Amino acid sequence: MARTPGPAPAVTSPETSSVLARSIQDYLLHVGVERGLAANTLQAYARDLRRYEEFLAAAHVTELGHITRHHVSEFAQGLSDGADGGSALGLRSVARTVVAVRGLHKFWALEGMSDADPAADIHPPQAGQRLPKAISVYDVTRILEAAGTDTPTGLRDAAMLEFLYSTGARISEAVGLDVDDLVLPESLDDGPSLVRLFGKGSKERIVPIGSYALRALEAYLVRGRPVLVAKGAGTPALFLNARGGRISRQSVWTILKAAAEAAQVQTVVSPHTLRHSFATHLLEGGADVRVVQELLGHASVTTTQVYTLVTAETLREVYAAAHPRALG
Template structure:
């Protein structure tokens, strides 16, 4: 790598760490991508690289047999590098602006079978306050397909027990109404009446449904950790997270024949193509209301 490349790569590294606050692994991946480009471009400086040169580079790494996902990640690093040079007024034109990455096939995210969901739920120790909270949280995640932040941000005033709905404030502060199953409501009531009502609630945490043992709003990390520990307890080999319950919710509904647009509405997806990741079936939007197809209905 020539001196000019080295200088700009060092500056780019500082920018990624200090201004972008990216993780060590992400920074390392970006720098490796730029070094590959630098090695390929030994005859010209980073300021002389143009669109054609970058396109040739992408064709070259494709010919080496690099996977589409690796190529897309590499392109992301290159684009970040040139955006940085543009930001610093080192360049006036971004040669990577018009580059397009390889088409990535959508694949079905990891899911749990209904039997695995049941196994996890039945392994929870309901004799403890934490167990009652865990059961309520997981029932809600699987019954309504919430994102983990939507679960931790769920407020008491947004749970409509009489109607069987949750009002969720999702991405971009967009609100949606999501039906919640009978079991989830039952275990939520048990938690609220048997655990939450006996906590000394911290100031500012009063509106939230799920609280930690100190009476504060529960964190995303606690939800992640709880699920990981439960999976280890039953010897589940899959790597699962709160999002796994969301994936399973959507997959089980669609496999049962639920209307794709209804699932889109439930998940709070902007586009139906985002929901279509859960199915490879070419079918009309069919059948009846979404709850009819949920295994725990």
């Protein structure tokens, strides 16, 4: 029996570009009428593309011709951890969203609404085990050293990025922190610095804070946060925006991107990259996988063991390059 397509759901977002909204609606009408997609699929596509529209608006992109491959790649990479500004998605939802965005750009290009297709070589994730992307200790160090200035927002930027790498926190955990979640000693000699993180399902865990991150946090708390909090209505949030409110995930993404560009790190990085690097560098340094599991807040050690595949691959590469009889 033929399936009757439902009407394409309207994409309405008062904060985003009307040009983008209309162009997305044109695509939804196309797939709803000409391709006969089911109503449920259309609704899912509408949600996915509304999220994409909001991401582009946050990046100040209002014209179809201004969208680049980098925008599409950043959006796709942020879907699994919510770094794009939305909620974190599972593998199947990420794949569906990427398919929707690819179809959208292909439609725009075929209809002459844009000159190029920036999503042509962006592919949805495949089912199976995915290796997390980590960057080297050297690149992390360059990024952290490039972050921040001696201004209230600069001190915040440095403290935020040092904190993310020091604790392996998810971006949602970091922006959700309150000052009272920190347990800081009077000095580095008075005991460990700790933070309470609230992960998925509001599960709480205690994670230590390294000395570099502690110094950056103390500088921000003494010389940065008081200035920022005075600009708002008062909030317990640890990391604040320039108006004195709680900082957003998208803002942290922008902060990290600026630091990576200043450090001339060529790899595309996101806040989740620092979490991946945190785990990978701990394992490479000899940490037990069970300890890393607790620090990351993984419910199952199986999730954490994916990182051991990364370190094993690194070992193989070093072995192949260094051993005189590795290759023949």
